[in-house]
Amino acid sequence: MKIIEKYILGDVKKPIIFGVSLFTFIFLIEIIVSLMENIIVKGISLIDVLRILSFYLPPILSQTIPMGVFLGVMITFSKFTRTSEVTAMSSIGMSLKDILKPIIILASVITLFIFFLQESIIPRSFRKLEEISIKIAYENPVFQLKERILIDEVEEYNLYIDNIERKTDEANNVLIFQKDDKSNYPTILLGNKAYWKDVNMVLEESKFYTFNQDGTLKIEGEFSQKKIPLSSYFQEMNIEVKDIEAMPIKKLFNSLKEKTEKEKIPFLVEINRKIAIPLSTIVLAILGVVLSVGHHRSGKGTSFGISLGIIFTYIVCLNVGMVMANKGVVSPYVGVWLPNLLLVSGTLLIYRRKSGGAR
Template sequence: MKIIDRYILNEIKLPVIFGVSLFTFIFLIDIIVAMMENIIVKGISIIDVLRILSFYLPPILSQTIPMGMFLGIMLTFSKFTRTSEATAMSAVGMSLKDIVKPIFFSACVVTLFIFFLQESIIPRSVAKLQYLTAKIAYENPVFQLKEKTFIDEVDEYNLYIDRLEGKEKKAKGILIFQKAKDENFPTVVVGEEAYWKDSAMVLKNSKFYNFNEKGKEVLRGKFDEKRIPLTAYFSEIEVKVNDVEAKGITTLIKEMKDKNSDEKREYSIEINKKLAVPLSTMMLSLLGVFLSIGHHRSGKGANFALSLIVIFSYITCLNIGIVMASKGVIPVVLGVWSPNIILFLITLIIYKKKAEVI
């Protein structure tokens, strides 16, 4: 690799990292606000919050990396223009093709990395996220113990909570139905207080009632405290990712065969999207060079604003195309790939104009 190529690649590193970080933060704002509420109000540990955010990152990065590449390259080559480095490159005999060669190479590498994220990392991250959020929901009373709510998702029990009291959100007025496969009527437990701790439900000052097959009471009793462990339940959980956006292309193709026409359309849209968005990285990267390099002296603000306009225009066109394709107004391929086609044409036109000057 030439020294100038290494120099260009080295110069784009920090701006690209800045761009990816900026757009990732924008995408994460709503999630971060919700996580702050969980920390302050609901008592979720910071470690669990950080784990949740780490599982959200791969799906978001698959969308923000192309945007960050474009913004970072725009900032870098606008700097080259302001400092006359672009003019120096042209003066030593570098053509526009020579200048963009390392950019195109890095864009290809990044595109392959996004495909790797989609096929390998994102499905695992989504599965772990679903498992972790479900586990927190069972371990933390705030998520499951809700007033005037009948809860039927707790292993072998159905619960009804009358009210929650205190900062610890202890449940008062508990009604529990313990399910049994070989009995017509469940065991009924009426308790004064309950709370969840360390993957276990703890009941205090409660009474229980057993019934025969005809519904007649045959046994009653009471206990001061009863602990029901739920660890075994979590060890048997199998998380299945049903969201098509969280599945890899190969998985979508396999599952698509057994779907009806409407479901196939949804799968087809997602498959095309998972191909189109990563491939847009190459066009956005080249377009970033062509829009910012030259002999003009535009400031950072203008280039930054231009990059945001291009990025959000691409996102808007992509979303409109997906909506129209999902409703059957236009073919799936046209709806998903139109923004990429437009990007390609704009990039080609600007390249021809710039090549005449540089």
Template sequence: MKIIHKYILGEMKMPVLFGVSLFTFIFLIDIMVQMMENVLVKGVSIIDVVRILSFYLPPILSQTIPMGFFLGVMITYSKLTSTSESTAMSAMGMSLNSMMKPAVLLATAITFFVFFLQESIIPRSFKKLEEITYKIAYEKPAFQLREKMYIDEIDEYSIYVDDVNNEDGVAENLIIFKNEENSPYPTVVTAKRTSWAEASMILEDAEFYQSDEVGKEKLRGKFLSQKIPLNSFFEDIEIKVDEIEALAIGTLLKEMKDKSEEEKIPYEVEINKKLAIPLSTIMLGILGVLFSVGHHRTGKSVSFGISLGVIFIYISSLNVGMVMANKGAVSPVVGVWTSNLFLAALTLYMYIKKTRRG
């Protein structure tokens, strides 16, 4: 039996990789489109884009690995059925439980791997993602600019951007308010053109206006070019992972200690989610076998359709439950684990059905 189990595990490798790659690509499409816009329009380097995508990958994989595994199992066992290999295994005295064993073993290993992703890799990825975002902001501040945008409190400056030339990242028609310590009114600077370099604004063709303590104009002037350093703005940025989804379970438990019952809800929802999604892999693995073994007409297209249907129901119920839990309509345990109970009930039903037929 060990040889057969090893054979089934070998057959599962490529379908599982295909399934995980497929769902990961689907999840990445929107991010990839945004990144291509940053490359073509905003001038972000390809290397930085690749690094950003690599840091987005672990949190996406934590969701797509169980989905891809389910599809891979269905494809593998459907192939074994269509080629009558599963029939031959049954004739040799191999039980349904024995046939499921390779899928269960691989599902268990994948479950531990997803836990490892969530607890170790994902928090580091989010931190690296923030670091590279600030790096891009430091080297190319125009990356963050949009038309009709108001930026408040960059050092002692507040900036209004009227127009941005996306080809070279140059802002046009800027209005800058510089807060003065000894005056209730800021110095107003208008610049027809502003470029950015090394965390500094370079103002061109600009005028400035200063007011006295009662708001009357006391000084006006013009200059062709002036460089305004913003180094302190970037140096004061503290890299801190504060997104709940990026935190490990231990960190979530620590941060929710001193919070009120209402403030604890998002943390409790996230903790339950980090437990429920990896554990769903085992049920999905068993379910994939039960859906596939014995159905001779089940090909790749049918397997794909069934897997999409089950995954759609699971993800939809999970998201609805999480929304209801975050709003306080149901407890976090009920909101998150209902979708897993659905999988467990479906798995039990299919298992009883298969064993009775056998």
């Protein structure tokens, strides 16, 4: 590799890291706010919150890396133009094609990395997210239990909770129907208060009522404390990743079998999205160079503004296309690939205008 190519790659590295970090942080803001609420209000440990955040990163990075590459390239080559380094490159015989070569190589490597994220890391991240959610539920079942809703998903019990004190995680006015296969009527448990220990609900100051086969009261009593196991409720939570966004491309293709044409649409949209977005990295990197070369007045602010405008337009077009494809208005191929085709067309047009020499 030529010294000048190494110089370009060395200079573009930090701006790309900055761009990826910036867009990733923007995407993470809503998640961070939600997690802060979980720390303050629901009492989830900081370690669990950081783990959750780390599992959110891979799917976000698969979207923000192309954006960061575009911004980083624009910042770098705007600086090269302002400092006349592009002019110096031209003076030693480098064409625009030569200048683009190291950027295309770098963008191609990054594209392969995004595919690796999608096919290997992201499915694992989604699985880990669900696993840690179940862990939190086991440690504090109150997150899964809602007020004034009859819960009938527990194997031996039906639960009704009137009120939950979120600060203390204590429940007030708890009604429990304990199922009995030998009787037509369940045992009724009434508790004034309840708290959680491991995966057990512990009732305090409670009464119980059992009934005969004809529905008449059989036994009435009181007890100071009774444990109600909820482990079966949480064991039934399925940790299998079902969201198609978490599936690798191979699994998405396999899922197309034995599906109707209408059922195939979301899978085809996702398959095309998982190919189109990584490949957009190469086009955006080239576009960043050809847009920046020759504009001597463009600074970081200008580069940032142009980058945001183009990226925003691309995201809007992609999302609109995906929505239309999912609704069957357009083909999944048209809906997903049209924004990329527009990027390619615009990039080729600008490249042809400037390919006479980097000025």
